[in-house]
Every structure is written in structure tokens, then in C-alpha cells.
Amino acid sequence: MLDMTVQSIITGLMMGVIYALITLGISIVFGVLNVVNFAHGDFVMFSMYLSYMIGTALVWDAVQTPLITIPVLFIFGFIVYYLIIDRTLRQMYVVQLAVTVGLQIFMRSMALIIWKAQPRALQYSIIQGNIQIGPYTILTSRLVAAIISLIFIAGIAWFLNKSWAGSAMRAASDDLDMASLVGVNYRRTYALTFAIGSALTAVAGGLLMSFQQTDPVGGIRFGFLSWCVLALAGLGSIPGLIISGMIVGVAETVTITFFDPRSRLLVIYGIFILVLWFKPRGLFGRK
């Protein structure tokens, strides 16, 4: 019993870091543009399919595929920003949200048309196998995925704090008018933010593909997970994001171990509602 609990917590912690990576994309876009991309989960689904296609076509390992998918998703993010998001910034909030809902439906139904409803998975991964520590098993694939996620999260944190473009993003997030006055081109900053948010899903997609399968409606789950992590973390704290991701990941794996696997979304929804009810700014929110 105790062993099972500890085991599921270990797995959950590692999954949580990947969820934090997915959420980081939503979080910076929401923080800077004040627009939430409803389609974010479907971006993850889309990049998982891309990883699958590259993995089968080039006989690459899933963890290598981000080398191609990151630039693809980065450019895709740019295109989506200039084609759609940029035009909605001055419109009513409902319209802004509705446009990303439209994007979500579009991506999901296109995935259904292109890849049909069967789940797809890559055949093998070089990071399969597990590490045994006493009675506990650590799946190497999850561990590697968690470590790579942490590296990317740290990289983004460094970028936001140290680089000029990152400072511009934070400035635009704090006070757009003031940032514009001191020479921040807000459209370019917004586009860059959106593209980075999109590129992060490519990393997550490649990592997830190393031990999971993908299907066209999988985007719902990832979207949902990342909103929950976002609600829990609030905006503006990257360590908070990782901790929240871990809370959600542990909640999920514990549910899968001790209850019905189907009920994992219910637990996440429960956390989501409770957080919005009692701590609407999240546990670590800055604003």
C-alpha cells in the first residue's frame, strides 16, 4: 500500500514536470498577450502527430523529433499570431476567446480527417527501460522527459530574465503603454511570445511520444490539464508552475492507481474548481 503510494507519487512528480512545460506555453502567452489560447492542448496533440510522422518517416527516436518539430511549431505559432490573434487584440473578450475556440475545433477536426480516429504510437524509444531503487521503479523514459522539461523550463526562465527580448516580454506584460514608449515593438514581442508558447508544445509533444500514444481528441485532456496547472500556479512564478504541475501530476497518478483510470479528469476538475473558488489568483500568483 505504502509502496504503491510512493511509486505513484514518483511517477506523478515526473509527469508533473512535463505538464509544467506544457503550461509554461499557455502561461507566457496569457501573461503577455492577456489572451488564452484555447487550442493549446491541440497544439500538443498536433506536435505529437508531427513527431509520430517524423519518427516513422525518418526512423528517428521520439526524443530526437523536436529537432524538427520545434522550428515547425515556432513558425506555425508566428503564422497563427499574425493571421488570427493579432487581429483580435482590440476586440471584445468573447470574440478573442471564440477565435481560439475556432482554431481548436479546426485543428481537432483536421487531425480526425488526416490521421483518422485510431491512436498512433511510435514503435520504440532509446530511453526505454527502468531504474530500480529498492522497491520502487523509475521509468527511464519519464525521468529523461522530466529532466529535458526542466532544462527547457530553466532555459525559458533564463531567457525571460536575462535577454533583451525576454525583458521586452515582461515589460509588455506589466505595462504595455509604458513598454511601447521605451521602444518595445509590441506586435513583434507578442508574435515572439506566441511562437515560443507554440514551440514549447513541440518539446512536450516529442517527449510525450516517447511513452504515450496520440489521438485526435487527446488535445482536450492536455488543454484541460494545463488550464488546471495554470489556475493552481497563477501567473508570474516559474517555480510555482513546476510545483503546481507536480501537484496535478501526483493527483492524476494517485487517482489512476487507487481508483478508476477514467476518473482522473474528475479529480483534476475538482482541483480546478476548488482553486478558482478559494484562490482565484492561484497559489503562487503575482497578479
Add this chain to the structure above:
Amino acid sequence: MKQILSTKYLPFISIFSLIALIPLVISKDQYAMVLVTTVLLYAVLASAWNIIGGMAGQLDLGAGAYIGLGAFTTGTLLTRWNITPWIGMFIGGFVSVSFAILIGLPLFRFKIKELWYALTSSALVEVLRIVFLMWDEVGGPTEKYLPGGGDNALYSLRFSTYIPYFYIILIFLVIVIYLNHRIRNSKLGFSLLALGEDEDAAEVLGVDARGNKLKALMIYSFIVGTVGGLYACLYGFLHPSFFSTEISTEVVILGIVGGMGITYGPFLAAIFLVSFREYLRAALGGELAGLYLAVYAVVLIVVALFQPRGIAPLFRRLFEKVIRSLGGREHESSAKASS
């Protein structure tokens, strides 16, 4: 009575009288009957959405949840306790309202972004689907067929043709559109429109954001829940797939494409888009089942970007042009009534 018969409501009455005559023309054609009934059904849902989405500016993505709750309440009352859907669907409406309050109460507080309501309502659909999938006594993964039909068709609301459903849904539509019109011109409507435009400003001027939005949400979820009961009877079975994300997003698309806050906008959008969807479905068959949603999504994005007030104003301009070219003074009265 005198007021209702006045010129103000004349276009309204004449349009719905014309619609009521449709089954007389096409009652032989089963496919056409299904089509017009579906159009009316979606028109009811989208018009109800107009109250919360169009006027109050809350992107509600939970229509599927309320339909499912209404359907399962009505169907279970009928199969377990033999309670007629005529009563059951209104109980279903109340069940939907209670769920709506559950998420509306925490999320309509001041200074909580609209975004969280949109996310919560869209997740509610998925969560309830899973709950009913796991709850074997009521839902479960297999279809549960409703009893009835035959002799007690009227009691169990299970008719063998679409014609009775058509008229029931038409009555719903008349009520919902009339309600839309009344709310639009009431204090509640003005408060909602103000909140939809700028919540901070409205709140400063003393408009109670939470109370007004909750009222709108309750009206909306009650209507959709009640329609959900009808939906179960129309299909004759219960299944967790009634908690459908597709329906929820379609309702939103119709509401936005039609024109937010415009009384007859969603109905107009339903006529065009739902017919178009059924045409695509018939023309392409099951092979490209998802294509209509992709087309819907493109329509939504294009309308939201280039015509954010919806297609209704375009039609109004066209209508006025036609009237003007015909000359005469009907122009004034019709323009007033159609707003």
C-alpha cells in the same frame, strides 16, 4: 392582445406562421422534416445562448452539459418512475440550473476573468460525460432505450414522425425568441449588455455583475436543459455521448456568427449553417465526418475577425434595401420590430 396584434409584432407573427406551415408542404419527405426540425432545435439552443453569451459576454461552452443533464433526468424519470417527459423535461431544466449555479456562483465574482468561466463550462461537458459513463445505474457505455411509443406516444413523448416534435420545438423557439426580445428591452438586458461591453465600468455604475450574470445563466441553462429532455425523446435513447463538446461549440458558433445580442441572429445562423452542415453530411457521407466542423471553425474565425457583429446586420441592411426599393412605409415598422 391588442398590443400583440399591433404592427410591432407583425413580422414576428407572420414569419412564425409561415414556418408553422412548412410541415404541410414537406411532411411526406422524411429527410426534409429531420432537417427543418434540426434547424429549429439548434436555433432554440443558440437563441438561448444569446442571453448569456451574446448579451452578458460570457463565452459559455457548456451547452452539451445542460443538454445531457436534461436528457438523462427526463429519460431516467420516465424509465424508472414512469413520469411523463412533459413534466420530466422541466425537472431536467431545474437540474441543469442547479449545476449552472454551482459553477456560476464562484466564477461570476468581480475581478475574476471571463476566461475562467469559459474554461470551466467547457470542462464541465467532458467531466459529466465521464461521470455518466462510469455511473452504470443511470448511464453506462451502452445506450439505454426509452420505453413508450405506440398507444401512449403522447404520454411518453415518443412519436413515430418528426411532425409533433417540429411543432413542440417551434413553440420553444417562439418562446425563446420572445424572451430574448423582452430581456433585450428590459433592465436585465441593458445591465447584461453593459457588463458584456465593459464589466468594470458597469460595476462602477452600480450594475450587479454577479446577480445579473447568474440570472442570465439560469435562464439559459433552464432552456437548454428542457430542450435536452426533448432531445432524449427525439432520439429515443440515452447515452453519455449526449454530453457533447461538438454541440456546445456549435451552439457558440451559431450564436457568434448570427450576431451577438441580436434577437433573431442565432436563428438566422442556424438556418444557414445547420442546413449547410446537413448538406455536407449528405454529400460527403461518413468518409469525411469531421469536415463540417472544420468548415464551421473557419466560418467562425472569419466572421469573428471581419464581421464581429455577426451576419444579422448584413441581412438587415439587405432587407431594408429590398423594402426601400419596394417603396412604402412598411420600412419603418419592420426596422423597429426586427431589432
